[in-house]
Amino acid sequence: MMGSQANPEGKRILRAVAARRGLLEADLRATVEDLPDEALLANIDLVSDRIRKALYSNEPLVIFGHDDPDGITSTYILYQFLNSCGYQRHNYFIPNRNLEPHGIQQGFIDYVRDGGYTLAIAVDNGISSYQGVEALSRLGCDTIIVDHHLIQPEQLPKAYGIVNPQLPDCQYPFKALAGVGVVLMLTRYLGRLLEHPVPESAFFWTAVGSIADKVPMIGLNRVIVRHVFERWNDIHDQSVDFLLRNFNRIDSYTDIFNFMQSASRLIANGREERGQHTAMRFLLQMGDAKAELFEDMEAQKKQWESELNKVFRFLDTITVDYEGNGFIYFDDEGVIPYSLLGTAATYIQNKLGTPTIILAPHNGHIVCEGRCSDGFNMVEAFRHCRDLLIQYGGHVKAAGFSLDKENYDAFLECYNEYLKSELDQDHAKREIEVDAKADLADLSVEAWRELELLLPFGQQNPEPVILIRNVSVDDLQKRFNIENCGSNLRSGEQGEAIVSWKGPQTVRLLEFRKRKEHKSR
């Protein structure tokens, strides 16, 4: 499926993108043979020996995961590896963030005591659970932590052993693995010690968890995902096969990448009580119940997506025909749920490319979420108006505040004044960074196949941004599904389009510059 004819235009665009991003041919072609020795991970011998001892002495052990796709896949690949070794005394516990705060909490401590577990392995979690680990150790349970989250030295638990590339004394050269990436490396090391192969499907689930966790798609994270592309026909387990039967045909690397993303969206749902999780039960289920669990997860996913889509459709209606700088919306009808205000602001900011704030009444006050991109500072904007606000805070590109109703008009005036002064300045004029220029005819499906060498796209390696020269709106719409903003294009117009090229048939329009009328010389 992947042996198409070379496409010179595609190759030219590929070289331009790779050069702009500093990707060398060697980076693009790296394979698992180039993975660093797992022995470089600090404490890996200590931890592996402890796990081996548990296996040999038939000790009950429990994997403590995390309720996001990174944590679910972390739990699953370790659990499956132990299964494949013939071990039967292991279990898992997925904490539920809606019920308890992050980390090792009372629910898990009770579970360990009741189950008589003497070894707990925390994956994608636990790195700041100082007290939780103390409590487990009082119960006679050793804790191993396999994590990738940043180290907070004063919270670092006194665990039996910690594997985390972020540890200051860790020699492992790549620090940006997902939690499941670290678990994969531990599993590979155990596989070597036990002379038991790690199933290829572990790479698939590692790719899924890594994509979902939005780790930078460079270095080893690329290698892991690309390994799945290249070994696609060897990647099987009952869950991959099940999901494939419910997916479109796989004909290309792009299809595999889309399949991984779809799997990650599915397992993002399924939080339950007492350490149970629908996605884990689905992944581990071999019998007929697998189909029921899948339906259950699909239903949960659909409900979440439909709520989101309702909001997005509404946002489309309030942004249609918008022109200008600085989008401001007051949702006095309460159409946008409180928990989605930030998501809504992000959606509009992406669509219009301008600083966006959305305000709404909440608990007798007005709350606001603001989003912007480079060239504007949301926190500064709110600080400018701080005398009118109850409180404000956040990051440069994502911030929020609350406000008394009677200050609403004054705030608008103040914020508008700030917008005007900032956006008048040159630095605020955002220039989109273009990876390559091309004619529409160059952007064929065959050219896209060449660009698949850049897959997987993600943080630090986004979809190529192409400036399409001299194109008509009608031709652009004939060639591509335009993911956003299609309604802002006017039939009959001619000009330059800047797009993010997202798939063989799909672009996201970043900007359309109408051709200026001819000036007389």
Ligand SMILES: [Mn+2]
């Ligand atoms: Mn994670």
